[in-house]
Amino acid sequence: MTGPRTRAVRRPRYPVTREIDEQTGLGEAYMRSLLRTQLRLALGLCLVLAAVVIGLPLLFVLAPEVREQELLGLPLPWVVLGGLIYPWFVGCGWWYVRQAERNEDDFADLVDRTPAFNDPPTPGDMPTPGDVLATGDVPVPGDVPVPGDMPASGDAPASGDVPVPGDAPVAGDMPASGDASAGRP
Amino acid sequence: MNAAYGLAGVLLVVVATILIGVLGRISRTTSDFYVASRTVTPLRNASAIGGEYLSAASFLGIAGLILAYGADMLWLPVGWTGGYLVLLVLVSAPLRRSGAYTLPDFAEARLESMSVRRVASILVVLISWLYLLPQFQSAGLVLRTVTGWPVWTGGVLVAVVVAVNVLVGGMRSVTLVQAFQYWMKLTALAVPLIFLLLAWRYDGAPGLSGDTPPRFADRTTVSVGLAVTVDVATPVQVVVDGRVDGQPYKAAPVTLTLGSHHIAQNTSVTFPAGADVPHVTGRPVTTDHEWAMPLDGRPHSLYATYSLILATFLGTMGLPHVLVRFYTNPDGRAARRTTVMVLSLLGAFYLLPAVYGALGRLYTPELLMTGRADAVVLTLPGRLIGGAGGDLLGALVTGGAVAAFLSTSSGITVSVAGVIAQDILRGGVRSFRAGTLLALVVPLTLAITARSLPVADVVGLAFAVAASTFCPLLVLGVWWRRLTVPGALAGLATGGVLAGTAVIVTIAAGPPGGLIGALLAEPAAWTVPVAFATMIVVSWCTPGRVPPGVARMMVRLHTPESLAVDRGTWRPKRV
Numbered sequence: 125m126t127g128p129r130t131r132a133v134r135r136p137r138y139p140v141t142r143e144i145d146e147q148t149g150l151g152e153a154y155m156r157s158l159l160r161t162q163l164r165l166a167l168g169l170c171l172v173l174a175a176v177v178i179g180l181p182l183l184f185v186l187a188p189e190v191r192e193q194e195l196l197g198l199p200l201p202w203v204v205l206g207g208l209i210y211p212w213f214v215g216c217g218w219w220y221v222r223q224a225e226r227n228e229d230d231f232a233d234l235v236d237r238t239p240a241f242n243d244p245p246t247p248g249d250m251p252t253p254g255d256v257l258a259t260g261d262v263p264v265p266g267d268v269p270v271p272g273d274m275p276a277s278g279d280a281p282a283s284g285d286v287p288v289p290g291d292a293p294v295a296g297d298m299p300a301s302g303d304a305s306a307g308r309p
Numbered sequence: 310m311n312a313a314y315g316l317a318g319v320l321l322v323v324v325a326t327i328l329i330g331v332l333g334r335i336s337r338t339t340s341d342f343y344v345a346s347r348t349v350t351p352l353r354n355a356s357a358i359g360g361e362y363l364s365a366a367s368f369l370g371i372a373g374l375i376l377a378y379g380a381d382m383l384w385l386p387v388g389w390t391g392g393y394l395v396l397l398v399l400v401s402a403p404l405r406r407s408g409a410y411t412l413p414d415f416a417e418a419r420l421e422s423m424s425v426r427r428v429a430s431i432l433v434v435l436i437s438w439l440y441l442l443p444q445f446q447s448a449g450l451v452l453r454t455v456t457g458w459p460v461w462t463g464g465v466l467v468a469v470v471v472a473v474n475v476l477v478g479g480m481r482s483v484t485l486v487q488a489f490q491y492w493m494k495l496t497a498l499a500v501p502l503i504f505l506l507l508a509w510r511y512d513g514a515p516g517l518s519g520d521t522p523p524r525f526a527d528r529t530t531v532s533v534g535l536a537v538t539v540d541v542a543t544p545v546q547v548v549v550d551g552r553v554d555g556q557p558y559k560a561a562p563v564t565l566t567l568g569s570h571h572i573a574q575n576t577s578v579t580f581p582a583g584a585d586v587p588h589v590t591g592r593p594v595t596t597d598h599e600w601a602m603p604l605d606g607r608p609h610s611l612y613a614t615y616s617l618i619l620a621t622f623l624g625t626m627g628l629p630h631v632l633v634r635f636y637t638n639p640d641g642r643a644a645r646r647t648t649v650m651v652l653s654l655l656g657a658f659y660l661l662p663a664v665y666g667a668l669g670r671l672y673t674p675e676l677l678m679t680g681r682a683d684a685v686v687l688t689l690p691g692r693l694i695g696g697a698g699g700d701l702l703g704a705l706v707t708g709g710a711v712a713a714f715l716s717t718s719s720g721i722t723v724s725v726a727g728v729i730a731q732d733i734l735r736g737g738v739r740s741f742r743a744g745t746l747l748a749l750v751v752p753l754t755l756a757i758t759a760r761s762l763p764v765a766d767v768v769g770l771a772f773a774v775a776a777s778t779f780c781p782l783l784v785l786g787v788w789w790r791r792l793t794v795p796g797a798l799a800g801l802a803t804g805g806v807l808a809g810t811a812v813i814v815t816i817a818a819g820p821p822g823g824l825i826g827a828l829l830a831e832p833a834a835w836t837v838p839v840a841f842a843t844m845i846v847v848s849w850c851t852p853g854r855v856p857p858g859v860a861r862m863m864v865r866l867h868t869p870e871s872l873a874v875d876r877g878t879w880r881p882k883r884v
Binding site: 141144145147152155158159162163165166169170173177178181184185191192199201202205206207209210211213214216217218220221224225228229231232235236 | 387391393394603611645655659788868869871
């Protein structure tokens with residue numbers, strides 16, 4: 125029973141939106157994780173897109189017999205570039221919108237919750253942004269949040285880093301949010 | 310084509326455009342002058358984006374380039390659609406959430422720097438001029454094809470209609486007009502195509518897989534409107550009425566020997582059936598099979614293809630008239646959903662031009678000789694379907710082409726006039742009017758004086774400049790906190806100067822031959838990476854110049870509107 129009480133002490137008593145507004149370390153960590161999740165989704169889709177549009181000319185050069193193939197009585201390049209690629213674009217766009225909105229909903233759920241009253245999590249299993257947001261995410265292997273791996277969380281906001289997949293924020297960043305409260309007005 | 314029908318098509322679209330513009334004005338309030346109020350429904354907004362985006366390059370240019378160069382040009386519409394996918398994924402919602410009307414607004418909001426704003430403004434104006442120039446030139450081509458009027462009249466007509474519409478209605482009327490024009494353009498291309506395909510079936514559905522260069526199927530009289538120099542690959546006996554190589558002929562037989570020949574304007578040349586079609590000097594002659602295969606028949610075609618892909622996929626987000634459309638969405642999510650709808654609308658439209666290009670190769674090969682491949686969409690209905698039916702369909706495609714110039718030119722003019730008014734002049738409605746005139750007069754003058762270029766090529770160059778400047782600014786600005794003011798300035802300047810130089814050389818002198826020529830004609834493959842690298846490296850070197858409000862800006866760009874968080878107080882200035 126000591127667990128939840130400890131939490132209540134460590135956890136701020138007001139919503140995360142205020143942490144974000146005041147740019148505390150915790151608020152910044154939430155924002156970074158949102159950005160990282162969305163960027164990972166975007167880059168994932170861009171990579172797939174790049175693989176297709178860079179791959180097709182390469183395929184036509186390296187395997188000239190492929191472009192001679194016929195589909196529906198037309199040369200394959202015409203069928204793909206003149207027709208099939210467009211519905212594929214729309215499908216990609218539609219999928220992206222669903223994923224991006226899900227990420228945002230997860231973030232909004234996480235942030236809107238008033239931490240002091242809503243289902244206090246068990247100790248050691250705090251809902252970090254990384255955990256929750258990862259549900260709507262392109263799965264990347266090795267993307268497990270590592271405790272204590274949060275160098276930037278206490279920094280000034282200006283010190284943003286390139287969001288690189290893999291350096292996720294983390295269960296261990298809570299003490300830092302206390303430090304950063306010094307920056308509050 | 311029957312001039313009366315064609316002219317009727319032109320007039321109908323012009324009158325409809327002005328009418329809708331004026332009617333749209335009735336419901337507007339003063340604050341809507343610049344950006345339509347946000348009551349625009351998603352489908353109308355998506356139609357408006359599509360209508361504004363599908364320019365003369367899409368309506369006429371793609372088919373012309375496919376006729377001339379074949380399968381490699383299929384990448385052009387693919388890139389112009391894929392560009393919206395990249396835009397959707399990387400910047401659409403954040404751009405809407407930024408609250409910026411224009412690219413300079415975004416630059417100012419994100420980097421908190423007036424100098425970045427000014428550089429962005431200059432680039433917006435240059436890109437717009439580059440985009441408007443071919444619109445006016447193709448307007449001249451259309452009017453000349455339809456009525457035989459001098460080339461400059463088309464450009465002037467479009468400029469005047471756009472000026473009236475923008476000055477009278479502002480953005481809301483433009484939104485209505487654009488939405489109407491997307492459907493107009495789709496209809497104008499789709500309906501004649503049905504009849505063309507039926508005529509082609511009736512003709513025995515000939516294919517394009519032979520190992521011969523394009524030939525005249527029947528005895529054909531080619532009317533050369535504007536003087537042209539052609540390369541003759543196989544000597545041929547023709548009948549000339551006019552001047553060839555400076556020599557006047559009056560319906561006299563002439564043997565065109567191997568080599569290049571100059572054909573003066575208003576000369577008609579009659580070729581016998583089965584003769585090879587001479588090509589405009591500099592245009593490679595390919596067999597039908599080479600034409601139908603990608604990466605065949607052009608030097609450095611792999612480089613050119615990749616460069617084209619890069620320019621179109623990344624350039625779309627940096628076009629001046631694209632961003633302002635996102636402001637008419639109520640929030641970031643609506644911006645995303647609208648963009649997906651735009652993808653569908655563009656995809657549907659871009660299925661059509663390639664078919665025109667292929668049919669043109671079969672039925673209007675003389676356009677390869679007159680160098681007017683951009684006219685293929687206008688010429689085909691009259692060629693394949695004779696009589697009043699052909700004339701009516703011809704009038705329909707002509708109307709669609711006019712819709713294409715009007716919509717794109719209006720959209721660009723609204724955006725660039727706002728930028729000129731706010732950042733170069735003093736602001737206010739009077740400056741907006743002056744900006745409108747300035748936005749139109751410069752490219753109009755250029756269009757009349759500069760040599761004529763394939764419309765899609767020039768638009769492609771505008772994409773290359775946008776991809777080398779605004780794409781790095783937007784992508785890094787939205788996703789990278791460490792972007793600094795000097796980094797942004799250095800990247801914009803480097804990308805702008807490199808791509809701009811390539812554009813000026815290509816337009817003024819024509820690209821030189823060989824690899825250098827390919828690098829200049831399709832600059833994106835090297836200018837985009839250089840611009841990105843400059844922006845990143847200079848930002849790394851100047852870590853102290855990160856804008857102080859970057860954290861707040863990131864909250865603004867990325868958090869859903871449903872959350873009550875502090876998004877800062879920045880608001881774009883209104884004209």
